[in-house]
Amino acid sequence: MPSFDVVSEVDLQEVRNAVDQANREVGTRFDFKGVDAKFEQSGAEIALRADVEFQLQQMMDILEKKLVKRKVDIGSMDIKEPETTINAARQQIIIRQGIDSDTCRKVVKAIKTAKLKVQAQVQGEQVRVTGKKRDDLQQVIALLKESDFGLPFQYINFRD
Numbered sequence: 726m727p728s729f730d731v732v733s734e735v736d737l738q739e740v741r742n743a744v745d746q747a748n749r750e751v752g753t754r755f756d757f758k759g760v761d762a763k764f765e766q767s768g769a770e771i772a773l774r775a776d777v778e779f780q781l782q783q784m785m786d787i788l789e790k791k792l793v794k795r796k797v798d799i800g801s802m803d804i805k806e807p808e809t810t811i812n813a814a815r816q817q818i819i820i821r822q823g824i825d826s827d828t829c830r831k832v833v834k835a836i837k838t839a840k841l842k843v844q845a846q847v848q849g850e851q852v853r854v855t856g857k858k859r860d861d862l863q864q865v866i867a868l869l870k871e872s873d874f875g876l877p878f879q880y881i882n883f884r885d
Contacts, residue, residue, distance in 0.1 A: 726856065726857060727859050727862055728855040729880050731852040731869065732850070733879065734879060735798070736797065740771070743792045744764045747784070762775040771819075774814070776814065777814055800877045803821055804818050823851070833847060835872055
């Protein structure tokens with residue numbers, strides 16, 4: 726029986742490359758001369774540090790452009806509110822990996838309410854969809870692309 730998995734994954738190596746490029750650009754830009762502004766990445770978390778909140782917004786634009794250029798979906802970013810003190814501003818960005826259980830249930834429910842001849846089941850942080858025909862599975866992919874669950878989905882492990 727044909728099947729595929731619905732996942733939400735981000736290549737952290739590409740994120741690291743984008744952060745490195747953004748750091749280089751911040752270091753060479755004229756409006757950041759003499760400013761202690763930088764990006765720091767640890768795992769799936771990125772920390773932005775600058776002197777004022779306006780610079781954080783500029784840094785966020787730079788980072789988003791670099792991520793898009795490296796084909797990382799910026800919909801997977803969970804952007805926290807900036808924290809400002811007298812002489813510094815910080816902001817956290819968390820790169821979401823996997824589909825949380827509530828979203829998995831919403832995906833399964835959306836597939837079942839579409840009345841397609843497929844079965845969907847939650848397997849950890851992914852959803853496995855199986856059906857008798859490849860066309861039914863393609864309809865499920867089209868349905869999921871139309872709907873908005875707040876996460877970018879990838880469709881992997883397609884088996885015939």
